Amino acid sequence: MRVLPISFLSYKNTVSKVNRDNKQTKFGLEMSSPLMADTISFGHAAQNAEPLRKLMKIGAPNLYGKGGPVITPERFDELTKSKIFTRSVRSIVRAIEPLSDTLREIQLDILEMLKEYSKIKPEARLDEIFQSWAPLAHVELYRKQKPFFEELKEVAKDLPEESKFIFDELMQKSQDQIDQKPIVQEFNKRDFRYKLERISQRIRHTKNQNEKDAMKKLINMAEIIPHSPKPKKLSLYKNQRKSKNNNQSAMIILKQIKNFFERSAINKDEELQALFADVNCQIHGIPTFIPFGRKNFIEEIEELVQNIPDQRLAHKMIQIAVKLPTSDDEISAFIVKASRKSPEKIAFDWLWGAVGDIDHVVSKSSGGKDKPLNYGITNHYENYKKSNKTYAQLLREKPENYESARNYIKWLEWAHNTGELRKVGLNAGYVKNFAASLIRLSPPEKPLTFEPLHLK
Numbered sequence: 001m002r003v004l005p006i007s008f009l010s011y012k013n014t015v016s017k018v019n020r021d022n023k024q025t026k027f028g029l030e031m032s033s034p035l036m037a038d039t040i041s042f043g044h045a046a047q048n049a050e051p052l053r054k055l056m057k058i059g060a061p062n063l064y065g066k067g068g069p070v071i072t073p074e075r076f077d078e079l080t081k082s083k084i085f086t087r088s089v090r091s092i093v094r095a096i097e098p099l100s101d102t103l104r105e106i107q108l109d110i111l112e113m114l115k116e117y118s119k120i121k122p123e124a125r126l127d128e129i130f131q132s133w134a135p136l137a138h139v140e141l142y143r144k145q146k147p148f149f150e151e152l153k154e155v156a157k158d159l160p161e162e163s164k165f166i167f168d169e170l171m172q173k174s175q176d177q178i179d180q181k182p183i184v185q186e187f188n189k190r191d192f193r194y195k196l197e198r199i200s201q202r203i204r205h206t207k208n209q210n211e212k213d214a215m216k217k218l219i220n221m222a223e224i225i226p227h228s229p230k231p232k233k234l235s236l237y238k239n240q241r242k243s244k245n246n247n248q249s250a251m252i253i254l255k256q257i258k259n260f261f262e263r264s265a266i267n268k269d270e271e272l273q274a275l276f277a278d279v280n281c282q283i284h285g286i287p288t289f290i291p292f293g294r295k296n297f298i299e300e301i302e303e304l305v306q307n308i309p310d311q312r313l314a315h316k317m318i319q320i321a322v323k324l325p326t327s328d329d330e331i332s333a334f335i336v337k338a339s340r341k342s343p344e345k346i347a348f349d350w351l352w353g354a355v356g357d358i359d360h361v362v363s364k365s366s367g368g369k370d371k372p373l374n375y376g377i378t379n380h381y382e383n384y385k386k387s388n389k390t391y392a393q394l395l396r397e398k399p400e401n402y403e404s405a406r407n408y409i410k411w412l413e414w415a416h417n418t419g420e421l422r423k424v425g426l427n428a429g430y431v432k433n434f435a436a437s438l439i440r441l442s443p444p445e446k447p448l449t450f451e452p453l454h455l456k
Contacts, residue, residue, distance in 0.1 A: 046358035047370045051424040056356045056377050058420055061411050063359070063376035064386065064394065067404030070356035070379045071102045076205075085347035089114055089129060090122035092347070102354045104381060109331055110350055126343035134339035141332035142178055144325050149174070151320050152301075158313055163304060170300055174292055182287035187250060187279060191296055193222045199271050202348050214264035218272075221257045225250050251283055270342060291340070294324045294333075328353070328381065353381030361441065363388045372426065373433055376408070391441040395448065402448060409435045409450050417456045428455040 046052075052060075059069050079085070084095045093115050100108060117129055149171065156167045176183050196219050203215045226249050258276050261267055281288040301321045305314035327333040327349070338346045359378045362368030365388050378386075386394060395401050412431045415421040421430070435450050442448035 046360065046375055048372065049358040049370075049375050051372055051426050052358050052375050052377055053356075054424040055415065055420070058415075059411075060377045060415070061407050062378050062382065062404060063361075063408045064378050064382040064401055064404055065398075066104070066400070067407045068101050070377065071099055071351065071354045072356050073205075075099075076351065076355045079347075079351075080205075080344070085126060085343045087125075088123045089118045089126065092126065093118050096351070099354075102379075103351075104354065106329060106331055106334065107350060107354060110334070113331075126346045127339075127341070130335055130339040130341075130346055133335045137332040137335035137339070138178075138180075141325065141330070141336055144330065144332065145178070148320055148324050152317060155313065155316055155320070158310065159305075160308060163308055166304055170297075170304065174297060177290060177292035180289060180291075182289055184285050184287050185278075185282050185290050187254075187282040188296070189222070189225045189250075190299065191293075192225070192275075192279060193219065194295065195275055196222055199269070199275070201352070202271075202345070203266065203269070205348075205352075208265065210265035214261075214266045218257060218261060218264075218266075221253070221260065225253050225257075254279060254283065271345060291336070294326060297324070298322055353384075354379050357383045359383045359386060361391055361437070363390075366390070372430065373437060391438065392443045395442055395446070405438055405448055406450060409438075409453075413453055413455060417454075431455060 056070060057072050057074065061067050062070055079095060082095075084091060093111070096111055097115075100111060103111065113133075114129070117124065121129075153171065156164060159167055173183055196215075200215045200219060203211050206212065258279075261272060261276065266272060278288065278290065280286075298318070298321045301317055305317050308314055325333045327337045334349070338349060341349070357378055357380045359376045359382070360368040360370075361374050361376050364370075368374050389397075395405075409431065412421065412434065416426075416428055416431055421427065431453060432455075435453070439448050439450070
């Protein structure tokens with residue numbers, strides 16, 4: 001049994017549902033008539049990877065990370081189609097517990113917490129549970145964020161005067177977001193497209209081609225939105241308002257995007273509805289509840305320091321900012337983020353990282369080929385974290401990847417000797433060549449080694 005921190009175990013005793021008095025559940029999406037509203041490197045597809053996908057179905061391990069098996073996309077499809085995540089927590093725990101060997105530490109912790117909660121309130125829904133955990137999670141998350149904010153404030157004393165003023169504005173805005181106060185947030189094309197991409201991850205997983213096509217078109221339309229001009233004079237962020245002229249082009253294109261969305265196959269998607277409601281408020285300078293976002297904060301720090309004379313200071317501030325806890329690795333951050341979502345979206349965020357994926361061991365951008373010898377079985381989390389890093393970098397950064405690679409080759413040896421490899425069109429030469437490829441790509445100062453292969 002996993003031993004969880006006392007503060008997290010105490011979530012199970014917090015069963016009252018939390019709502020803000022001024023939260024609205026319906027969103028005004030009219031760009032021409034603003035309404036008050038509340039808010040709540042994607043890889044290349046691997047072609048010619050069908051043999052690896054078949055191996056995934058019979059329990060192939062993860063080439064990276066903890067090295068265990070993955071949740072097959074087919075199994076995740078079954079869970080999603082069964083609507084299990086809209087049912088009681090007791091039903092969800094029963095369905096996910098058999099998959100525990102595929103989950104990362106934070107995912108296991110959440111499963112353990114849900115098991116504890118199901119003993120108290122077995123019929124509760126995921127959204128009710130995460131909303132009840134949210135108040136304590138907010139406190140816990142801020143406790144972990146605060147040291148990094150304080151460190152940033154200390155080093156920011158050496159910023160030039162104008163940059164210091166902007167930094168103070170950013171910190172005040174961030175504090176208001178953490179305190180769940182309404183703020184004025186300027187429209188940011190990069191943030192808008194990033195959120196569309198994140199939603200697209202979920203929609204691409206569906207079997208509905210019309211929804212996939214509509215999401216792809218939304219992302220393509222977002223590309224032509226002009227970047228927001230920077231204000232020439234400094235002013236407190238609460239009083240910042242973009243002029244109609246500055247926003248006119250963006251407003252026209254966003255209205256076209258919104259109109260397309262309303263007629264599309266994904267017009268009922270609540271997450272997209274909320275996103276367009278946020279954009280509506282941003283364009284018209286309407287204060288709204290926008291949660292603190294780590295990614296946005298880091299980008300604003302990067303933008304703030306990119307032109308300051310002291311680049312050592314710039315680098316130091318960025319390095320501090322990226323240490324802020326993420327929802328991928330910190331339970332309180334995950335709970336805070338999940339508490340604003342529906343049960344299906346909570347489950348997707350919780351489990352999607354453990355679902356199997358095919359990785360280009362040598363990335364496409366570095367000339368990696370779409371061939372089985374350049375593919376490794378992994379999960380979405382590890383593939384996303386890897387990005388375009390070389391295999392040598394992965395081994396240097398995470399020494400446990402050495403053992404994962406050895407387990408992977410050992411499993412391929414077993415698959416060959418039991419005839420499973422031949423069933424998917426691969427042979428002993430594949431195992432030998434893949435192992436040799438990993439050795440060649442490993443760090444020269446500490447090359448990867450394998451036990452001698454015994455291929456029948």
